[in-house]
Amino acid sequence: MTRVGECGKLGTSSGGWVAKGKRMARELTSLASSVFLLFAFCLSAAAQYTAPYIAVIGTMSSSNGMPAANYALTFQPTQVMFVGGTSVVVANSNCATDTSGAVVGIRNPLTGPVVNVVYSGTLPIGNYYIEITWYDTYTHQTLVSPEIQKQLTSAGQLQVSPPITGAAANAIGMNVYIGTTSGGETYQGQTTSPTATFTQSTALMTPAATPPIVNNTVCQVVANDAAWPIAGYTATLTNASGIPVAGFPQQWQFVGPGSTYNLSNGLPLYNGRVTYPVPILSTPYNHNAQSISGPLSLSGYNLYNVGAIGVGTNLPAWGIDVEGSGLAGLINSTGGYLVNGSGGTVGECLASDGTAYNSAVSCSSANQTIEVNGVVQTQRPTFSLIGNFISGADSSSPAQTNITFNATGTETKLVTASGAGTNGRCAQWNASGGISQSSGPCLSVGSMTDETGIYLAGQTYTASASGEIEMVTYQATGNSGSTGGDSKIVPTINGLEGPPNGISNSCDGERGTTFAVPPSGTFSVTLTQISGCSGEVLSITSWLKMTL
Numbered sequence: 001m002t003r004v005g006e007c008g009k010l011g012t013s014s015g016g017w018v019a020k021g022k023r024m025a026r027e028l029t030s031l032a033s034s035v036f037l038l039f040a041f042c043l044s045a046a047a048q049y050t051a052p053y054i055a056v057i058g059t060m061s062s063s064n065g066m067p068a069a070n071y072a073l074t075f076q077p078t079q080v081m082f083v084g085g086t087s088v089v090v091a092n093s094n095c096a097t098d099t100s101g102a103v104v105g106i107r108n109p110l111t112g113p114v115v116n117v118v119y120s121g122t123l124p125i126g127n128y129y130i131e132i133t134w135y136d137t138y139t140h141q142t143l144v145s146p147e148i149q150k151q152l153t154s155a156g157q158l159q160v161s162p163p164i165t166g167a168a169a170n171a172i173g174m175n176v177y178i179g180t181t182s183g184g185e186t187y188q189g190q191t192t193s194p195t196a197t198f199t200q201s202t203a204l205m206t207p208a209a210t211p212p213i214v215n216n217t218v219c220q221v222v223a224n225d226a227a228w229p230i231a232g233y234t235a236t237l238t239n240a241s242g243i244p245v246a247g248f249p250q251q252w253q254f255v256g257p258g259s260t261y262n263l264s265n266g267l268p269l270y271n272g273r274v275t276y277p278v279p280i281l282s283t284p285y286n287h288n289a290q291s292i293s294g295p296l297s298l299s300g301y302n303l304y305n306v307g308a309i310g311v312g313t314n315l316p317a318w319g320i321d322v323e324g325s326g327l328a329g330l331i332n333s334t335g336g337y338l339v340n341g342s343g344g345t346v347g348e349c350l351a352s353d354g355t356a357y358n359s360a361v362s363c364s365s366a367n368q369t370i371e372v373n374g375v376v377q378t379q380r381p382t383f384s385l386i387g388n389f390i391s392g393a394d395s396s397s398p399a400q401t402n403i404t405f406n407a408t409g410t411e412t413k414l415v416t417a418s419g420a421g422t423n424g425r426c427a428q429w430n431a432s433g434g435i436s437q438s439s440g441p442c443l444s445v446g447s448m449t450d451e452t453g454i455y456l457a458g459q460t461y462t463a464s465a466s467g468e469i470e471m472v473t474y475q476a477t478g479n480s481g482s483t484g485g486d487s488k489i490v491p492t493i494n495g496l497e498g499p500p501n502g503i504s505n506s507c508d509g510e511r512g513t514t515f516a517v518p519p520s521g522t523f524s525v526t527l528t529q530i531s532g533c534s535g536e537v538l539s540i541t542s543w544l545k546m547t548l
Helices: 016-027
Strands: 035-037 053-057 060-062 072-077 093-097 114-123 126-135 148-152 156-161 173-179 186-190 198-200 219-222 233-238 250-252 260-262 309-311 320-322 348-352 357-362 389-396 399-405 425-429 435-441 448-450 468-477 486-493 501-503 509-517 522-531 537-547
Touching: 093 219, 114 148, 126 156, 148 156, 156 173, 173 198, 186 198, 468 486, 468 522, 486 509, 501 509, 509 522, 522 537
Parallel strands: 053 260, 309 320
Antiparallel strands: 035 060, 053 219, 072 093, 072 233, 114 156, 126 148, 126 173, 156 198, 173 186, 233 250, 348 357, 389 399, 425 435, 448 537, 468 509, 468 537, 486 501, 486 522
């Protein structure tokens, strides 16, 4: 299982890598022979930290090749430093290593919690096993503490307090794990303070989360170049018993807020030089220009008595002069604009008085919309009436514009009918170019039926009293791809042949004919092979009838 800052170890139990580590240590003049860092390549987990911090990861080993397990790693500023732009003094940073020697933000609890049994509550009778972890600002946890066993001989509660050794540095609170079997502890709750007591007075929650198998707390330190002045840290390393490790303390320096330092790749040694960055002066000599290379935040305070602000220009000609390109040439306001402290009234627009856009005028008259069959159309500056309409007339109640058509008799502008027609009649053009009704009923189409296999070639049939339309398709089947075959289909209506349609110079293919039959008329179709192919067969493949 990979954890924050944990790498694959180099070396074996034979100590061969210890010897190599000692040779590396001799080359690093400030690194003692009793502790060295394995220069293993490893991937950094996604540590959660924010500016002005850096994250410290990596794995530390002792001179015997074993992990520097549960060591304390402390960073003390080499002199008084302030977090840049604030009056906050940079304090000591306390980190540690876990059981594998990986650098973490909070030391694992090395002793179990203090647990008191109180016979007041509903926690059932039984044996209970209790462990705790420490958690940080990001809810990362340490490994669990040693297990504590307690017995309730009657219903009551367990009061879980921090270990007698006290709370770990950087801990925000304590997560409590309780179970009824050894090693079977699950999460039951937490404290919001590392010194507070947790009370379990009811039955255990089930199911619940099991303890973490890795300490994923993050060691974070204020970057030296995020402080003023820029100095370093005195790094101190002590073992699990609190004994200082030989070769420490050392002077280290971290630069680049938001960076991650992997101690497995080397030590960030510091040469002791203190740098005082050039400040921004409140009264520069001769009022000369100054610059800030980075964003400027006033933390919610006002900026006032400004001569002018220029965007995209160093010579602003107006109070706010925006001359940038692209988005830097625009002014964006999520709340709108005020003129002389006023937002006007509903329906007013901002207009110009010839000097500036500073006057409120009514803009409701320009907001009329046009609907076509209930669909709102795109607004345009002009509503144009083409010559087919007489006029548009304004109406105050209801508030609308009425558009009327030309009367009949003026059909050169709009095609209209003089009045309602008879049901079932069709519209037709009149001599004036207008619309009139037909003298008889409109032609209607009845049902469509499939007569394939029922109507046959060479047979005569009689149409319905309303007439029919016949759609017949035939197929020639012979030697596929052969030529020289000619055939045709010929309709006969009331004894008169209609126009033929056929297949030319091919032994296979498909053709058809469509013909109308008057009311109660007779009809038939014939299939004729004009010049044949060997084995060619003509057959009707589709016969559809539409009743009129």
